[in-house]
Amino acid sequence: MNTQAYDLIGDIHGHADELHAMLAKLGYEKTGCTHAHPAGRKVVFLGDYVDRGPKIREVLETVRAMVDGGNALAILGNHEVNAMRYHTPGPDGLPLRPHEDTKTAQHQATLNQIDTAGIRQWIDWLAKLPLTLDLGPLRAVHAAWSDRAASELAQAGPLEGHTLIKYSMPCTRGYDTISWLVNGPEAKLPRGIKHRTADGTLRRDVRLKWWKNLRGLTAREAGFPETADIPDAPLTGVPEIDYPAEAPITFFGHYAVEEDRPAPVTPRLACLDYGLGKGGFLCAYRWDGETELDPHKFETIKQGAK
Numbered sequence: 001m002n003t004q005a006y007d008l009i010g011d012i013h014g015h016a017d018e019l020h021a022m023l024a025k026l027g028y029e030k031t032g033c034t035h036a037h038p039a040g041r042k043v044v045f046l047g048d049y050v051d052r053g054p055k056i057r058e059v060l061e062t063v064r065a066m067v068d069g070g071n072a073l074a075i076l077g078n079h080e081v082n083a084m085r086y087h088t089p090g091p092d093g094l095p096l097r098p099h100e101d102t103k104t105a106q107h108q109a110t111l112n113q114i115d116t117a118g119i120r121q122w123i124d125w126l127a128k129l130p131l132t133l134d135l136g137p138l139r140a141v142h143a144a145w146s147d148r149a150a151s152e153l154a155q156a157g158p159l160e161g162h163t164l165i166k167y168s169m170p171c172t173r174g175y176d177t178i179s180w181l182v183n184g185p186e187a188k189l190p191r192g193i194k195h196r197t198a199d200g201t202l203r204r205d206v207r208l209k210w211w212k213n214l215r216g217l218t219a220r221e222a223g224f225p226e227t228a229d230i231p232d233a234p235l236t237g238v239p240e241i242d243y244p245a246e247a248p249i250t251f252f253g254h255y256a257v258e259e260d261r262p263a264p265v266t267p268r269l270a271c272l273d274y275g276l277g278k279g280g281f282l283c284a285y286r287w288d289g290e291t292e293l294d295p296h297k298f299e300t301i302k303q304g305a306k
C-alpha cells in the first residue's frame with residue numbers, strides 16, 4: 001500500500017524520558033538534532049506537551065525538531081491554548097486567561113522551568129500548529145472532533161493576534177468552537193451532586209462521549225471515560241451530537257483514561273491519553289493504512305521508564 005504510515009502519540013506533559021523511550025520503541029532514530037524513522041514513518045503528536053512533568057523544554061524541543069524536520073505533524077492541546085491565552089493580553093489589557101490561583105497552578109511547572117521570554121518564543125512557534133489534522137483516512141484532534149469546528153478553525157489560520165483574541169473571549173461562539181476541539185463537550189450533574197475525577201477534584205461537570213447520540217442518557221451512560229464515580233443521575237446542558245457513524249479513524253487524547261491496557265473506544269475511534277503524569281502511561285498507535293483499528297497496535301511506556 002502506498003499510504004504514508006503514521007505513529008500517533010498521546011499526551012506527553014513534560015515527560016521527555018518517556019517520550020524518547022517511546023520514539024525508540026517505535027523505531028525512530030536520533031539523527032543530528034531530530035528523530036527520524038528509517039522507513040519514512042511520521043509521528044502525529046496529539047497535543048498537551050507542556051505543564052505537569054519535569055522536562056517540558058526537552059519535550060518541546062523534540063516535538064519542534066521533528067515537525068520542522070518533516071518527521072512529525074503536531075496539533076495543539078488545551079494546555080497549549082491555555083498557555084497562549086495566559087501570556088497574551090486581551091483588548092482590555094488583561095491576560096486572555098486570568099492569572100487566578102487554579103489557572104496558574106495548572107501552568108506552574110512550565111512557569112518554573114522556562115522563563116517568560118522563553119515561553120513567549122515557544123508560543124510564537126506553537127501558534128503555527130493546527131487544532132486538527134484531516135489526512136483523509138486518518139484524523140487527529142486533542143479532545144473532540146466536529147466537522148464544523150475543524151473547518152472553521154482551519155480557515156481561521158494561526159492562533160495569534162486578532163484570531164487568538166477572537167477565539168478566546170468567554171461566552172462567545174468562537175470560544176465554544178475551540179473548546180469543543182481541545183476540551184471536549186461537557187454537561188452538568190444536578191445541583192449539589194458532584195463526582196470525583198482522576199486527579200481527585202470534585203466536579204459537577206461531566207466529560208461526554210462526543211461520538212454518541214446522548215439524548216436521554218444518564219451521566220453514568222454518557223460520561224467518558226467510564227468510571228464508577230460518575231453517578232447515575234440526569235444531565236443538563238447536553239449538546240446535540242452529529243458525529244457520523246461512518247467517519248474515518250480518528251485519534252484523540254485529553255481524557256486521561258484509567259485502564260491498565262489501551263483499547264479502541266470504537267472500531268474507528270481511539271483515545272491515546274492514559275494519564276502519563278497522573279501515574280498512568282504514555283500511549284501510541286502504529287497506523288499503516290487500516291480502516292479499522294487493530295487492538296494489537298497500541299504501544300505503551302510506563303511513567304518513569306527511560
Ligand SMILES: [Mn+2]
Nearest residue numbers: 048077078254
Ligand atoms: Mn488535554
